[in-house]
Amino acid sequence: MYVTHKEDAVKEFKVVPIIRQYEESKSFCEDFAIGRGDLVITSESTYYNYFENQMEGALVIFRGNYQKGEPSDEMVEKIYEDVKDYTYRRVFAIGGGSVLDVAKLFALRTITPVVDLFEKKIDIKKTKKLILVPTTCGTGSEVTNISILELKSRHTKMGLAVDELYADYAVLIPELLNNLPFSFFATSSIDALIHAVESYMSPKASLMTEIYSIKAINIILKGYQIIAKNGPEARKDILTDFLIASTYAGIAFGNAGCAAVHAMSYPLGSTYHVPHGEANYAIFTGVYYMYQKLQPVGKIEELNKILSNLLECSTDTVYEKLEELLNHIIQKKSLREYGMKKCEIADFTNIVMTEQGRLMANNYTELSERCVTDIYEKLY
Template sequence: MDSFSFECVRIVFGCGSLERLSDEVKMLKGRRVAVVTDRALRETGEKVCEILNRSGLNCELWSGVTAEPEIDVVKEFVSQFDFDTVVGVGGGSTLDVAKLAAVTGKDGDPERLVGRDVSGRKAKLILVPTTAGTGSEVTKLAVFKIPGREVKYVFDSPSLYADVAIVDPVLTVSAPPEVTASSGIDAICHAIEAYTSRYASPISDVLAEKAIKTGSNALREAFANGDNLKARTGMSYAALLAGIAFNNAGTGLGHALGYAHSHIHNLPHGASVGVTMPYVLQYNAISDLKKHARIARLLGSNVRHTRDAAFQAGLEFANLLRDLNMPLKLSDLGAGEEDVSDIVERIFLSEKHVSRNPRTVRKEDMFELVRKAVYGLLSAENN
């Protein structure tokens, strides 16, 4: 067995676990708490402040996070509050803002961290996800739009780890079906890409397999009935496991391609990665037939022959997209032949993702893959 390392933050998981927030802040010796969220979750943010205020903690709320945020959002937040603890409550964008704010500290300039080593953290950090998808609560990554850059910038540093992640599935119940679908697909893509990554380990494999199986079942159920707390809990669990897995093993071509075409349609991140994942799975299948056959079976395939099952993985993922009423090809999103070359070029801007992919990513192959994704040309025959 090859050597490997593995990292994970402290986790508090379960329905009702939000009520433990005050105890966690006090354990960290936090006194001045800034809760950050978005406008749609302001009421949830107010509830969080109530929990903290009941325990005698000083809490201020900021609900200015925007979807797919630019880095200026962090500067706007840290300029308004005097804090020693940041609590992020929301989806991946909000949690990423909280991470960078805790590193930057009051009146800091996050743009100065672009292209530099992100070391040290000025404030304590607690992350509370309200969607089951990004896994940001357990990763050392934060993703932002940076003016002048073609693709999103990924901050990657141990300083971005939370002191504790509080995962309360009850907070995901209010997510509408389309948010449930997109965030859930993001989680399953994280698990699949971590599982097939060149940097996968025995531990990340176990977590990824569980996330794929649990997530694909729970996601359909949560999409069909958002009040199904058992399904919501299963999806929160799957997203958590997937986050831990890809934090250690990384993601690959699926995310590079998702970023590469996102400027055309501006879909939520999970939907952007998901629409092209069936084609990525069929491209990667020959790199590891056993793992891709396993993915197909975890997604519901009963094909027994390993090679046949491996190529079935893309079709099974497409079935999941269909069940969630999500797009299956890029032409449905406005992309055409004229966009192929640009998308291919943008894939290679995500160098780390490309380097982790299990099959070597060759430019000439990408033209064929992207055309298949544009026109919906999934191979039904395993050839």
């Protein structure tokens, strides 16, 4: 553990899971001897493409059988009903961020009611080994202690962040990204980029988290430049780089946290079912223009210099040039293009200010209710 004292604040840095990398799924299955007494949560396509006949005796749950779109408390409750009578000692999650976030909860002694769990009305105790294997290059969930769900009754997304949700092993297998469609690659990798940027700007950032943030930003933006020049198929030669960058970003934000971009994207994602990374991109530069306006002297100058060097532009045009590059990956849309109504700006602002304090505490500079409303209005 790394501890630094700066301005009377203690900043800790830790990486809890053991991180392993395998070139192929077969070696992973042999090493971990997956079988009886194991619960596996994955997607049907991932299982039949890579793991069929390699998990004899394990209880395999297909996430898609329970709910489409972003995971929710209702989805977790349904899975719980199907596995509650099965005795298991290890949980394996093989999938994107939604699979990993859901699976983390099944390593706990008490899972339901899920809303009570997220509101910490239940004693949280980890009783199972947890092994997380990402099949996208974005969430970094394999190395964080956070599970994010849509809480249907609360009409928003909410994060549960406790040390009991850390994995015992985070396993990187680049082979599992080979069949990842470009749209999923795009939304997940932009999410990783925003994790890296927000954690770099967080007041909880330390010298150690900054190293991981900067490395992730470099890898992702250089990869995007290759894709912008050579087309979407060019990503296939650099998938390992993106997988590692996602984990770096996960380590950074797992320690320093994310902030307003994520907080403001959650109501959009949960209300209009916008993919998480895309919802973040819709909000991303709007927040940073506001930061620049409110506090132009400070760490944002360092960020702008890093980005301007990578994008080969002046610091004055860095966000315009960043959007030009990101639009090769996902075309940015106005909020109204997702179906959002102007009258919902006040509702979304209220949700952010009253329910996303955990994230808003990590902002580069304080954003008032008026600032949040202004950002939504400019992006609308």
